[in-house]
Amino acid sequence: MSVLVFSLLLTAVAFIIHFIIWKIRLPVHQKSILIYIFGVTLIAGLGFLFKFRENISLLGTNAPRELHEYFQICIFFISVSLAYMVTYSALEADSPSLVMIMTIANSGKEGLSQKNFEEKINNKTLIIPRLKDTLSEKLAYLKEDKYNLTPKGRIISTIFMIYRKIIKRERKGG
Amino acid sequence: MVYLHVLSPVVALAINVLAQICYCRFVSNKQLLKSLFFGFFCGMFMLFVIEAFYVVQLLPSVLKNIPSVLINIASYSALGYCYFHFVNLGETARRIRLLRELSESKNGLSVDEILQRYNAKEIMENRLSRLLKSEQVVYKDNRYYIGKPVMFFMSKAVLFLKVFILGKKSEFE
Numbered sequence: 001m002s003v004l005v006f007s008l009l010l011t012a013v014a015f016i017i018h019f020i021i022w023k024i025r026l027p028v029h030q031k032s033i034l035i036y037i038f039g040v041t042l043i044a045g046l047g048f049l050f051k052f053r054e055n056i057s058l059l060g061t062n063a064p065r066e067l068h069e070y071f072q073i074c075i076f077f078i079s080v081s082l083a084y085m086v087t088y089s090a091l092e093a094d095s096p097s098l099v100m101i102m103t104i105a106n107s108g109k110e111g112l113s114q115k116n117f118e119e120k121i122n123n124k125t126l127i128i129p130r131l132k133d134t135l136s137e138k139l140a141y142l143k144e145d146k147y148n149l150t151p152k153g154r155i156i157s158t159i160f161m162i163y164r165k166i167i168k169r170e171r172k173g174g
Numbered sequence: 175m176v177y178l179h180v181l182s183p184v185v186a187l188a189i190n191v192l193a194q195i196c197y198c199r200f201v202s203n204k205q206l207l208k209s210l211f212f213g214f215f216c217g218m219f220m221l222f223v224i225e226a227f228y229v230v231q232l233l234p235s236v237l238k239n240i241p242s243v244l245i246n247i248a249s250y251s252a253l254g255y256c257y258f259h260f261v262n263l264g265e266t267a268r269r270i271r272l273l274r275e276l277s278e279s280k281n282g283l284s285v286d287e288i289l290q291r292y293n294a295k296e297i298m299e300n301r302l303s304r305l306l307k308s309e310q311v312v313y314k315d316n317r318y319y320i321g322k323p324v325m326f327f328m329s330k331a332v333l334f335l336k337v338f339i340l341g342k343k344s345e346f347e
Contacts, residue, residue, distance in 0.1 A: 004241035022339060072180045076245050079183060079252035086259040091336050094345050096268075097301045101329045104311060104318050111317030117298065126294040129345065130268045131285065139273060146282035149273065157273035160264045167198035169206070173264055174271025174292060174300070 003069050005061045006049060007076040014041035014081070034088060038081040046070055093133075096126055179228040179242070182221050183249035190217030190254055194261075210261060214254045221250050268297065 018037050027033040049063050056063040064070055103120050104112045134140040139153035194213025225243045229236055263270055275291050305311040310325040311318055320326050333343055
């Protein structure tokens with residue numbers, strides 16, 4: 001029971017810190033700050049629990065005593081944090097499918113023509129912001145007005161290309 | 175045994191990945207979503223096998239160990255979700271596609287060259303065909319309408335989360 005209670009507590013603490021900071025001011029480097037919050041909460045939280053394990057009790061449950069229990073809390077916390085971070089990345093940028101669905105929904109009973117669609121959804125809204133992201137995230141750099149991959153960008157593209165080769169997906173995706 | 179129990183979400187994730195890859199290579203590489211579900215359930219099965227061994231070993235205190243098993247199920251589900259997202263990134267993410275286009279060019283690409291290879295028209299066609307095929311959008315009298323409401327409700331949920339967490343509805347606000 002102690003693993004369940006203290007895993008949930010630690011995760012809740014990280015989320016509360018995250019929401020408080022976000023409500024005060026949206027950070028510029030959101031993902032880095034998120035990693036920092038979750039990382040520090042995990043290390044400090046586990047350290048605190050371990051040091052005061054004899055004296056801490058919550059909802060009638062004592063703090064974990066065994067090392068493997070701390071390891072289990074760690075795996076739970078990292079799994080949930082990673083799942084939240086990938087969801088967060090999807091929230092940051094507007095998904096084209098979401099934009100398309102909401103554009104159609106907002107047109108109501110009239111429906112939406114192809115022309116209206118193209119006016120609202122174009123390269124300026126779908127491609128250019130993501131190209132700028134590749135620069136800000138240091139995945140690419142500009143040289144004589146041409147985009148080139150940085151080593152980080154090359155590693156990421158290679159991982160996806162190898163994976164897609166393994167699962168035999170020939171279509172380029174996107 | 176106790177460390178196998180602790181590591182069971184990671185072991186189950188490995189089985190998930192292996193099963194999903196095998197499905198794509200030996201059954202069908204066109205049913206990506208099915209392969210992901212197949213992989214996820216294979217991993218979950220492995221998790222239950224490990225947990226069953228662990229619980230049986232500790233028969234006198236089964237109830238005491240149920241919360242620990244629940245934590246592992248939650249951990250595996252979160253890891254499975256991350257893997258689903260990774261596969262989905264390769265399939266639909268614009269950034270990954272742009273990186274791929276850049277990696278295939280020797281001397282880099284200008285904006286115009288990128289747009290010739292990958293543009294909003296292609297993105298819209300890909301997504302519209304998926305939405306029309308799944309009947310989330312219907313095309314009637316040269317106009318598009320919302321069909322089945324699943325994607326519409328999902329979009330509303332995502333918008334709610336965006337407003338709740340980021341305080342804005344769109345990245346352009």
